[in-house]
Amino acid sequence: MIPPGETIGILGGGQLGRMIAMAAAQLGYRCHIYAPEADSIAAEVSAAFTHAQWHDTEALARFAADCAVVTYEFENVPVAPLSAIGDVPLHPHPRALETAQDRLTEKHFVVSLGGRPAPFAPVASAADLAAAMAGIGTPGILKTRREGYDGKGQWRIMEPGDADGLDLPEQPLIYEGFVTFLAEFSVILCRGADGDIRYFDSPENVHAGGILSVSTVPAAPEVEAQVPAARELAARIAETLGYVGVLTLEFFATGDGPVFNEMAPRVHNSGHWTIEGALTSQFENHVRAICGLPLGDTRLAAKGVEMRNLIGDEAHDWPAILSDPANHLHLYGKAAARPGRKMGHVTRLTLG
The missing domain is CATH 3.30.470.20 (ATP-grasp fold, B domain)
Structure with a gap:
């Protein structure tokens, strides 16, 4: 158990970190924000702020040394540099980040546990997209496998012609069939x-x-x-x-x-x-x-x-x-x- 008065480290400086810090203060904890953006709204309500890039392992190590536990408010924190946090507890475990950061990995993981996602297929080329559309059908949605949120990094394909001439980004993608939902x-x-x-x-x-x-x-x-x-x-x-x-x-x-x-x-x-x-x-x-x-x-x-x-x-x-x-x-x-x-x-x- 980590008693009140200790410091909670939060990776990410946005509104979720801000609200975590406010809840932590109510329980008597200090919060230390780590974020690559200089204008962190989470830092405004926290006791300390480290402004440094995700891959700056020296800065991450100094940050972790000030914390009794570390968490994150942003699921796109790179996993590899987090080894710099060392023995300081990090919750949730980075394996949750690794799973959620790649939409294809996430869906395979969910299927392995008996879950049912929309039909999906990986896409790395125009030929892959054509094959995915033929197998799954349209309408569908093409997404970047990594990052992208609130509708960013997504392309709706309502009929096959919508994919003609689509300038695919140079990163792994996933095509998902539309779900008719209530x-x-x-x-x-x-x-x-x-x-x-x-x-x-x-x-x-x-x-x-x-x-x-x-x-x-x-x-x-x-x-x-x-x-x-x-x-x-x-x-x-x-x-x-x-x-x-x-x-x-x-x-x-x-x-x-x-x-x-x-x-x-x-x-x-x-x-x-x-x-x-x-x-x-x-x-x-x-x-x-x-x-x-x-x-x-x-x-x-x-x-x-x-x-x-x-x-x-x-x-x-x-x-x-x-x-x-x-x-x-x-x-x-x-x-x-x-x-x-x-x-x-x-x-x-x-x-x-």
């Missing part, structure tokens, strides 16, 4: 070092332009009916990885049961509603897990909860948002709004 939902769990697993209620998610727009709890009945099977897969993944901390899996609810979409080995945007809407937030439970503390109660704190992301200029409406006393506003302190950038979120509780 709704999208998340399974958000927290697993302690002792193997204790707590689940948050699964939010029903609505995306716009590839970016999460709204998460609602409880989900519709047809979604709720598929949550138990999705949780079983999530538990197998967490146990196989020896996972410690918050893990999020995104699913499509379909007429044939849940279809796996992707996993995030970290706290997740679809769990932001838990700050006000659960008895213990995903951020506090993540801190509890990585520090070896007992996990908190994940039950709903209200009859229902809705979380809406504030994208780009939507954050400028904060006076109107605050004029409704039922709204809980979270602004991330980012200096410049731009299309597709998450500037904050607002949560509403249904109490009766």
